[in-house]
Amino acid sequence: MANSSSSLPPLCEKISYKSYVLRAVDLTIIGLFFSLLVYRILHMNQNDTVWVVAFLCESFFSFVWLLITSIKWSPADYKSYPDRLDKRAHDLPSVDMFVTTADPVREPPIIVVNTVLSLLAVNYPANKLACYVSDDGCSPLTYFSLKEASKFAKIWVPFCKKYNVKVRAPFRYFLNPVTATEDPEFAIEWEMTKREYDKLTQKVEDAEDSHWLNADDDFEAFSNTKPNDHSTIVKVIWENKGGVGDEKEVPHLVYISREKRPNYLHHYKAGAMNFLVRVSGLMTNAPYMLNVDCDMYANEADVVRQAMCIFLQESMNQNHCAFVQFPQDFYDSNADELTVLQSYVGRGIAGIQGPIYAGSGCLHTRRVMYGLSLDDLEDDGSLSSVATRKFLAEENLVREFGNSKEMANSVIDALQRKSNPQAILTNSLEAANEVGHCPYEYQTSWGKTIGWLYDATAEDVNTSIGIHSRGWTSSYISPNPPSFLGCMPPGGPEAILQQRRWATGMLEILFNKQSPLIGMFHRKIRFRQRLAYLYLSSWGLRSIPELFYCLLPAYSLFHNSSLFPKGPCLGIIVTLVGMHCLYTQWEFMSLGFSVQSCIFDVILKLFGISKIVFIVTKKTMPDTKSRSRNGPSQQKDDGPDPDLGKFEFDGSLYFFPGTFILLVNLAALAVFLIDLPLSSHIHGRSGSGWPEACGCVLVVMLFLPFLKGLYEKGKYGIPLSTLSKATFLAVIFVVFSVGK
Ligand SMILES: O=c1ccn([C@@H]2O[C@H](COP(=O)(O)OP(=O)(O)O[C@H]3O[C@H](CO)[C@@H](O)[C@H](O)[C@H]3O)[C@@H](O)[C@H]2O)c(=O)[nH]1
Numbered sequence: 139m140a141n142s143s144s145s146l147p148p149l150c151e152k153i154s155y156k157s158y159v160l161r162a163v164d165l166t167i168i169g170l171f172f173s174l175l176v177y178r179i180l181h182m183n184q185n186d187t188v189w190v191v192a193f194l195c196e197s198f199f200s201f202v203w204l205l206i207t208s209i210k211w212s213p214a215d216y217k218s219y220p221d222r223l224d225k226r227a228h229d230l231p232s233v234d235m236f237v238t239t240a241d242p243v244r245e246p247p248i249i250v251v252n253t254v255l256s257l258l259a260v261n262y263p264a265n266k267l268a269c270y271v272s273d274d275g276c277s278p279l280t281y282f283s284l285k286e287a288s289k290f291a292k293i294w295v296p297f298c299k300k301y302n303v304k305v306r307a308p309f310r311y312f313l314n315p316v317t318a319t320e321d322p323e324f325a326i327e328w329e330m331t332k333r334e335y336d337k338l339t340q341k342v343e344d345a346e347d348s349h350w351l352n353a354d355d356d357f358e359a360f361s362n363t364k365p366n367d368h369s370t371i372v373k374v375i376w377e378n379k380g381g382v383g384d385e386k387e388v389p390h391l392v393y394i395s396r397e398k399r400p401n402y403l404h405h406y407k408a409g410a411m412n413f414l415v416r417v418s419g420l421m422t423n424a425p426y427m428l429n430v431d432c433d434m435y436a437n438e439a440d441v442v443r444q445a446m447c448i449f450l451q452e453s454m455n456q457n458h459c460a461f462v463q464f465p466q467d468f469y470d471s472n473a474d475e476l477t478v479l480q481s482y483v484g485r486g487i488a489g490i491q492g493p494i495y496a497g498s499g500c501l502h503t504r505r506v507m508y509g510l511s512l513d514d515l516e517d518d519g520s521l522s523s524v525a526t527r528k529f530l531a532e533e534n535l536v537r538e539f540g541n542s543k544e545m546a547n548s549v550i551d552a553l554q555r556k557s558n559p560q561a562i563l564t565n566s567l568e569a570a571n572e573v574g575h576c577p578y579e580y581q582t583s584w585g586k587t588i589g590w591l592y593d594a595t596a597e598d599v600n601t602s603i604g605i606h607s608r609g610w611t612s613s614y615i616s617p618n619p620p621s622f623l624g625c626m627p628p629g630g631p632e633a634i635l636q637q638r639r640w641a642t643g644m645l646e647i648l649f650n651k652q653s654p655l656i657g658m659f660h661r662k663i664r665f666r667q668r669l670a671y672l673y674l675s676s677w678g679l680r681s682i683p684e685l686f687y688c689l690l691p692a693y694s695l696f697h698n699s700s701l702f703p704k705g706p707c708l709g710i711i712v713t714l715v716g717m718h719c720l721y722t723q724w725e726f727m728s729l730g731f732s733v734q735s736c737i738f739d740v741i742l743k744l745f746g747i748s749k750i751v752f753i754v755t756k757k758t759m760p761d762t763k764s765r766s767r768n769g770p771s772q773q774k775d776d777g778p779d780p781d782l783g784k785f786e787f788d789g790s791l792y793f794f795p796g797t798f799i800l801l802v803n804l805a806a807l808a809v810f811l812i813d814l815p816l817s818s819h820i821h822g823r824s825g826s827g828w829p830e831a832c833g834c835v836l837v838v839m840l841f842l843p844f845l846k847g848l849y850e851k852g853k854y855g856i857p858l859s860t861l862s863k864a865t866f867l868a869v870i871f872v873v874f875s876v877g878k
Pocket residue numbers: 237238239240241245272274405406407410430431432433496497498595596597598636639640643752753754755756
């Protein structure tokens with residue numbers, strides 16, 4: 139492992155992005171919020187309900203801004219130097235790589251195949267890697283595709299290593315044709331590899347509607363199964379037995395699907411992750427575990443080495459890093475908001491106790507996942523005597539990790555940092571099946587204190603709090619080019635469904651036993667880290683004051699009451715809004731995004747809160763095959779897709795609040811403009827006026843995609859049913875606000 143001589147240059151460096159200008163801006167905004175609140179309190183008795191509601195909303199926004207300022211105060215991340223790794227570490231630690239998939243329709247197997255291939259081909263000793271795919275869909279098609287992929291891997295992996303290919307997901311790699319200047323030997327191999335990849339995609343495509351299933355014994359396990367009703371399936375697709383030539387370059391590949399029965403809780407992805415942890419523990423028991431969603435391929439061959447730079451360096455510094463998180467980047471452009479959020483908020487949190495685990499693109503340490511606290515370790519990283527007694531006693535092992543002797547042994551090895559992988563993977567098949575049974579976790583600590591935690595749909599943030607609460611830190615590295623790329627649903631129903639799942643999942647955390655609200659001052663989580671979790675978990679709640687605030691300007695116009703301060707104090711709110719807009723614009727633009735993209739941000743946040751199940755988001759990929767058939771000459775002139783980034787609507791209730799807000803504000807503006815010539819005579823100084831009208835204009839601008847949706851047709855237009863319901867409610871709203 140790492141050699142501790144300190145004369146060598148470090149494997150990684152912490153980079154601080156502290157900026158006094160940004161701090162000043164953040165503090166000024168807090169100051170403005172504060173003045174506004176004071177003004178509202180001083181004038182409370184001269185104004186009516188609007189004033190009180192505005193005061194409440196603004197108090198909430200001020201609090202959120204306080205949290206944001208605390209988060210962004212000292213941003214940092216790590217830069218790693220993978221080139222230095224070979225000199226430092228003679229024997230790199232092994233890594234188990236996990237991929238989760240759940241639905242062969244929403245997550246087409248060819249996407250899973252590409253992710254798996256990109257992992258099998260990473261730049262790391264093949265005998266130190268193993269790839270496990272968990273399939274919650276129990277799909278023979280996925281299994282078949284992976285089998286075919288493992289054959290192609292014997293061509294693909296050596297090809298990538300020979301030519302030092304950067305992007306090792308074939309569907310991305312083959313987007314760029316070979317250029318004429320390339321070495322002829324390379325060109326021939328490129329053509330050959332591409333042909334094989336095309337064959338693979340063809341086979342996967344054809345398999346969708348063929349009936350080979352019954353003919354092949356290997357698929358027997360899948361007969362008469364339903365995704366939510368079947369026994370455990372564990373299949374070693376490819377075992378790296380050392381061997382010679384190309385074969386020894388391909389790491390192990392294992393397909394697993396845990397038992398499911400309709401009357402058992404399966405805990406979605408977290409349940410799948412815990413099964414992955416157990417099966418890999420039985421088979422290879424690597425000290426590190428990389429996990430990605432099935433659409434997140436490794437975009438950079440050195441990913442694992444980059445993370446190792448942190449782990450191996452940290453262990454020398456006694457810095458106790460539990461996991462290394464890469465940012466979630468996307469190859470389709472539906473995720474601008476998320477990218478911006480990660481860049482500022484992500485790095486901010488990374489500078490406190492370490493980034494929050496984001497569910498994908500992360501390397502975890504197995505020991506930490508087995509529930510260890512920082513206190514359980516001696517300085518040299520071995521278990522303390524108290525921890526040894528606590529964790530390694532046989533009855534404890536059974537109680538915590540379940541009733542499997544093999545599992546208990548593998549846990550002991552892992553906690554004591556002895557890797558002891560199985561000489562022959564298939565020897566562990568029986569034990570692996572056993573730990574996949576529905577009742578296996580019953581009354582154990584899986585999902586409670588061990589592994590991925592269960593009591594929230596946002597299992598990532600929840601698990602992350604658990605780790606930070608035990609005193610561990612984590613590290614964030616965001617190399618350029620990005621290490622992992624995934625896909626995001628386009629703006630519209632799919633995106634809102636996803637955001638709603640996130641919002642509710644995080645809200646569950648606010649109220650579960652790990653809540654950042656309770657126990658603010660005990661446990662080993664740092665205070666500002668807790669504030670960061672509070673910011674994230676209360677994210678969904680923000681929609682309520684935001685919704686009210688969007689209706690206030692219109693209400694005040696109808697009701698002729700003033701919403702904003704009068705006279706020079708109006709300057710407070712103008713500066714506040716102006717500064718905030720400019721600031722957000724700057725954040726987006728400095729990362730190279732357009733102005734429009736930040737508008738989606740606001741809109742997507744305005745939607746519902748209720749309990750929700752984990753509906754897997756739909757994944758799509760660019761069509762490499764049709765491109766290649768057109769020949770390289772036509773590749774470049776694919777103009778920009780005119781529908782790209784357009785907002786889609788459907789008849790669901792999600793679009794109702796947005797449409798309603800838009801209509802109310804448009805109506806208020808219309809009334810204001812008609813009334814304008816008269817109003818100066820009728821209304822006194824206390825009523826509403828231009829500032830409130832400007833407020834309405836601002837709201838309409840925020841809802842620009844909805845405004846466009848009023849005119850567009852088809853899926854880009856707001857459906858008539860939503861429109862009529864929203865109109866109906868808007869009329870009631872107008873009558874109510876005028877009448878009082
Ligand atoms: O019952 C389930 C449901 C989902 N998944 C897998 O979980 C992953 C994430 O699901 P996806 O629908 O892509 O959700 P996203 O919203 O895109 O995922 C983000 O948010 C999730 C939490 O809400 C995290 O788990 C993810 O890692 C994070 O990328 C996918 O690989 C799924 O196959 C399962 O294995 N079993």
